[in-house]
Amino acid sequence: MDRRDFLAASGATFGGLLIPGFGNAIAAEALLTRMDPARKKVLADIALEAATAAGASYCDVRIGRYLRQFVITRETRVQNVVNTESIGAGVRVIANGTWGFAATSDLSNAGIAKAARQAVTIAKANSASQTKPVQLAPTKGAGQVSWATPIRKNAMEVPVKDKVDLLLGANAAAMAAGANFVNSMLFLVNEQKYFASTDGSYIDQDVHRIWPTFTVTAIDKATGKFRSRDSLSSPMGMGYEYLDGASHIELPNGLFAYRDSYDMKEDAVAAAQQARQKLKAPSVKPxxxxxxxxxxxxxxxxxxxxxxxxxxxxxxxxxxxxxxxxxxxxxxxxxxxxxxxxxxxxxxxxxxxxxxxxxxxxxxxxxxxxxxxxxxxxxxxxxxxxxxxxxxxxxxxxxxxxxxxxxxxxxxxxxxxxxxxxxxxxxxxxxxxxxxxxxxxxxxxxxxxxxxxxxxxxxxxxxxxxxxxxxxxxxxxxxxxxxxxxxxxxxxxxxxxxxxxxxxxxxxxxxxxxxxxxxxxxxxxxxxxxxxxxxxxxxxx
Structure with missing residues (x-):
């Protein structure tokens, strides 16, 4: 899926309660909640014990809560604001030298135990066609550890109004600089992932990512010719600080670039001007x-x-x-x-x-x-x-x-x-x-x-x-x-x-x-x- 397909899909399919591939629509406030780590360990231990009892020589379990927020605009209008959540557990095992996997959205004690036993059943069935046993490189159990993206400002905590204002402000700046059309979007991700294995690991991770992006289009009304320029932002593993206090790097010919911060409005203005320049640029000689x-x-x-x-x-x-x-x-x-x-x-x-x-x-x-x-x-x-x-x-x-x-x-x-x-x-x-x-x-x-x-x-x-x-x-x-x-x-x-x-x-x-x-x-x-x-x-x- 490229950026244009993603924009088209997000604009077309986010009207329902179930968003294919992204989970269920939720309120913005729910983006700030977390699962109890103690509860995740209890569930993980139940899965590990059930898989081992069923005959697994190795087992790992991933309990995941995947959160996403999309804010999508066009020119002066907000097209959509969507918050999604997908939550459940996946259990992977080795039994009879063969991989097996099962997943469930039922995070009750019985539900995760059932998934673990199902993974073992699948592995044993798969072993009939396995020619060589799985050979795992050793890894030392991590014990109970945690890791988090080192963000300074959780983007999920920023009010939706501020995000809308950011996008509409960039749109307006691009239109004032010569654009005829502007689509813009802010895409935020938070992966809350808990991993446990029979190697002795209990790993809790909190991963954050952010992507501000747009497409600016300029039209020559006399000829009908049009040219576009996409945002030069980069999606980053950062918080909302990526959009605060931006400073750019000077490049030749009046161009500039961004590293650890991004000025969306500045880039939108440049995009409109450059799209206009592209309308008049000669075609390259091969x-x-x-x-x-x-x-x-x-x-x-x-x-x-x-x-x-x-x-x-x-x-x-x-x-x-x-x-x-x-x-x-x-x-x-x-x-x-x-x-x-x-x-x-x-x-x-x-x-x-x-x-x-x-x-x-x-x-x-x-x-x-x-x-x-x-x-x-x-x-x-x-x-x-x-x-x-x-x-x-x-x-x-x-x-x-x-x-x-x-x-x-x-x-x-x-x-x-x-x-x-x-x-x-x-x-x-x-x-x-x-x-x-x-x-x-x-x-x-x-x-x-x-x-x-x-x-x-x-x-x-x-x-x-x-x-x-x-x-x-x-x-x-x-x-x-x-x-x-x-x-x-x-x-x-x-x-x-x-x-x-x-x-x-x-x-x-x-x-x-x-x-x-x-x-x-x-x-x-x-x-x-x-x-x-x-x-x-x-x-x-």
Whole structure:
């Protein structure tokens, strides 16, 4: 699900009491309540004991309360305000060397015990077709611990009126700056998750995420031509402080970007002005260009061409839903495959502050960490969970197991995957000065990718032609085509950590039945030499 589909679905389906995939509609005040931790432990122990008594050699139970708030506006109108809650428990077991899973919304003692026994029954039935027993990497029981997103201001506590005023204020500013249409939304998430296992873990986590976003559209009434520009905000693992006291980072050509705070009104004004500029921008001439890619754009390329192909289940062919398997097979890891130039280090991280994927423990009770995937251009690792680690000779899970609901079984998901910043001082302006013929791309756009994450094409939001070290002006209809290892091999420069920023998505789809997860991808602006740029208007005829 992309942002436009999400907006369309949220506007169309949130009129009922049951919102598919999100739970039941509740009052805003209910967003501030919590389950009693003592009660959660009682329920967890009942599930663990019931599963063990039924023959499970391992059991974990996740008791989850998933809260979401959507505030949606268009121009001067509020389209919807929706608060949702989904609450229940999922029990996963190993019996006869085989996984089994069951979930229930009945959080009575009898209800959770029944789900535990059902999970064991399913595991035993599944064992008839199991060729090898599940092999779990050991993990030390955490005991009774808690972790919470380090927020300064709980967004759920902010009055809805203040949120509406924020969105309508941004809409008005965009309209005054030349926009004809504006859709805006504030999406808030609070995951209250309790994990317990027969390893001896009782982990209580309180996860918060926020995403302010909009689409601004400008129309040339004489020709009927229109252009849009989406918000350049990033969804973040933060509280409402993300929207307080914003300060931006200055970029070339009067552009600016945001890091740990966001000014929605300022961005909306810029979006309206830039949408107007896009109406007059000439169409790009196809050819070879050096690309200067802003983090607001590069995050998506990292996501699709590094994050997904280095998920171990895709590498092994266990997972092929949502765009296939992976070209980065196990033999390439063994041979020291060159994934990129020696300037390229790509790492996975579940502990980076303010990121969407930051948690203290994953949904298998494994303490999270950071690890390298590509080191100085060479493939060195994948993303693996407890029952995969032994396949690549690892002695422990990487801590990247996740389920999007109490009713979904947890499985291997992408961590925050990021490009390490350059090691020597380099600003965006200095990078552009070294480009003779290039295009500077800001913001993410449409993309297309093959079934092994090898061939791909990416668009964007804003495109600026570079000539002899200077930005010549805006162009339109740009997309670049790549082969993954050739693209990363062409990385000739990366700005330093002063430019390091995050992009990301709430809706990384995977699995069948499908699940979504939230991930961030960090980078500094990077240069890629000799990329093939096409004209999308001409390619569409």
């Amino acid at each position: 050819g070879k260009y050096d690309l200067v890619l802003d983090p607001s754009h590069l995050w998506l390329t990292i996501h699709e061409n590094v994050g997904h192909p280095l998920e171990l289940d895709r590498v092994l062919g266990y997972e092929a839903n949502y765009a296939g398997t992976s070209f980065a097979t196990i033999d390439k890891l063994k041979e020291g495959f060159k994934y990129g130039s020696d300037k390229v280090t790509l790492f996975a991280d579940k502990v980076q502050p303010t990121t969407l994927g930051a948690v203290g423990y994953d949904d298998e009770g494994v303490k999270t960490k950071r690890w390298d995937l590509v080191k100085d251009g060479t493939l060195v690792n994948y993303q693996a969970i407890r029952d995969q680690a032994h396949i690549i000779g690892e002695t422990e899970s990487h801590g990247c197991c996740y389920a999007d609901s109490w009713s979904s079984v947890q499985f291997q998901r992408m961590a925050n995957v990021s490009l390490a910043p350059g090691k020597t001082p380099l600003s965006v302006s200095d990078m552009i000065k070294g480009v003779e013929k290039g295009i500077y791309i800001v913001g993410d756009g449409s993309f297309s990718i093959d079934q092994q994450r090898y061939n791909a094409q990416f668009g964007g939001q804003l495109f600026y032609e570079i000539e002899n070290g200077k930005i010549k002006g805006m162009v339109e209809d740009v997309a670049y085509q790549i082969r993954t290892p050739e693209f990363w091999a062409a990385c000739s420069a990366i700005c330093d950590e002063r430019d390091y920023r995050f992009g990301g998505s709430f809706f990384d789809g995977k699995g069948q039945p499908s699940q979504v997860s939230a991930v961030s991808h960090g980078s500094s602006t990077a240069r890629f030499d000799g990329m093939n740029v096409i004209n999308t208007a001409r390619s569409l005829g």
